[in-house]
Amino acid sequence: MRINPETVDRIKQSADIVEVVGDFVALKKKGANYSACCPFHNEKSPSFNVNPVRQIFKCFGCGAAGDAIKFVMDIDGVGYGEALRYLANKYQIEIQEEEVTDEEALRQNARESLYIILNFAKNFYLQQLHDTDEGQSIGLSYFRERGFTNDIQKKFELGYSPDTWDAFTKEALNKGYTADILEKAGLLIHKEGSRAAGRQTAGYDRFRGRVIFPIHNVAGKVIAFGARILKTDKSGKGASQPKYLNSPETEVYHKSDILYGIFQAKNAIRQLEACYLVEGYTDVVSLHQAGIENVVASSGTSLTIEQIRLIGRFTPNITILYDGDVAGIKAALRGLDLVLEEGLNVSIVLFPDGEDPDSYVRRVGAEAFKEYLKKASKDFITFKTETLLQDAGNDPFRLAAVIGDVVNSIIKIPDAIKRQVFFHRTSEMMKVDEQMLISEGNKLLRKLHTQPKPQERGNRPTIPQGPQDIPFSNDGPPADFFESESTGPASTEIEESSQRTKLYYQEEAFIRLLILYGAHELEPTISVCAYVLGEIQGIDFKDPVFHHLLTLFRENHGREVVLQTDYFQNHHEKEIRNLTISWLTNKYELSTLWTEKFEIYVPSELDMLDKSSFINILRLKKAFIEEKMKICMEELKKATTEDQENALMNEYIFYKGISMAAAKELGSVIG
Incomplete structure (x- = not known):
């Protein structure tokens, strides 16, 4: 189906570029316009401009430009039709659609098909939680035991997957979805030899017998699921199954790019200019219920550069909440230099042994929890210095290694004034000469700048050049509308200027x-x-x-x-x-x-x-x-x-x- 032209016009007239961009980026008023750090490429100084009069955006760094529809397409990686539907839903506009030809229907965007089946799965799990005896006795009981109210369950769209092999798959196939799309969405696992056998079901549900935590992208679309097992299976082998099971990587879900709860937390993060980072799904849900809504989770993965930049869209201030596992904290400290490199202000809060954010907020209550965060919060450099010094004891060789490690973290801070403040504080904590620390930092900086910069970190470019190519959608404008903006005039300006x-x-x-x-x-x-x-x-x-x-x-x-x-x-x-x-x-x-x-x-x-x-x-x-x-x-x-x-x-x-x-x-x- 194609959205008819009258509806498209209504969407364009209703969409406010400032409101649309503000859902994804923290905008600041600058004269008649608004500015921010560009969400399409890595930068420290804002070059992203939003014009509310003309209803357009323009980045002077990577060349990205367009209107509200183009912004949604680029930021969310969707086609023209899906961007229109997102804006129609945001502004509560009823969509009127027209029939499309068979040929146009065949060109239906694969990404949009994944969004549709994932949303269907979310609704299925919701229905199973509230409308079935098994869901109420197992899933709903678990959520109530953890103190999750009906409102908080609704906010995060929590659900339950029945403890049978293919309940969801059968329901999806009956509704006309194919086994192929179920597998691509990570909802179906094929049995060995089932393809050759040619069975219709051809596999089993990935998340059977678990409570479901839908994972949303920044725009609020369900892109994946996290699922927690609640009981052992009938064969008694439940203990061998992982406690939490996540969706596999798909075309719409890359776990290194997303944070659990970002959709529910983004407005609070922007308003409070602070973000709390926790580890698990239940930590996020519990803190939201306690009234602390500026919180997201890395979902058990190590913090990635993409996740850091996602937080950086809304605030430069991040506080990481750890439980009392000292060994885990020391391992995590090595990866937090990435946060400093992105110019974010990082603080650490360590909870008492045996406590995590979920258990602690349920035990002491919301107000005491907030007060604890204020008292226990330490900036990253101070926390790292204290932790490593305690571990080194009086061993001079280990103390020297600690100095090198901490200085190496300080030089990752882009702001020179902040570096100077931390050099001074570190010299007082370690009882060493401040000038010596600065000299060592300068030596490391010179060495760093003489080394060739890597083109990639992991398998991804460190600095994306503008929005990526947007796939074609059957209900959109001409195909050239979807070409990458990085191939436009801005990216070739240097090459062409000489000619x-x-x-x-x-x-x-x-x-x-x-x-x-x-x-x-x-x-x-x-x-x-x-x-x-x-x-x-x-x-x-x-x-x-x-x-x-x-x-x-x-x-x-x-x-x-x-x-x-x-x-x-x-x-x-x-x-x-x-x-x-x-x-x-x-x-x-x-x-x-x-x-x-x-x-x-x-x-x-x-x-x-x-x-x-x-x-x-x-x-x-x-x-x-x-x-x-x-x-x-x-x-x-x-x-x-x-x-x-x-x-x-x-x-x-x-x-x-x-x-x-x-x-x-x-x-x-x-x-």
């Missing part, structure tokens, strides 16, 4: 003027478009994109139609769309202090349209004439007769006179 001529930049400035201000009137009945086009008759543009745009303006002007900016902002050609958004988005804004404090009025580009139009025309003509002069000089070198030489020289002198006249008007100096 661009003065004429190119004047053509660009001229087209920019037409797209942004072509419909504005210089005088009654005389638009910018009518004026500038009338002044450049006989001039054609050399760049193919600008030539195409100039032709569009000329053809429509001939029909007494002036193309508006919105036409190009939503153009079906990606390059035109990107150029328009880049021209609409200013990297820097004039401070309001000029008028508010100093009472100095600075005219805007709109205020000086008549002058800028005239200057654009002159500069374009001058650049156009200079290209003609170059051609004359090149042909003069090839001339074989005196008559040819004289004709070319006269032509050159003619062009030179026009160029000098234009330069005089512009106030340029001609050598």
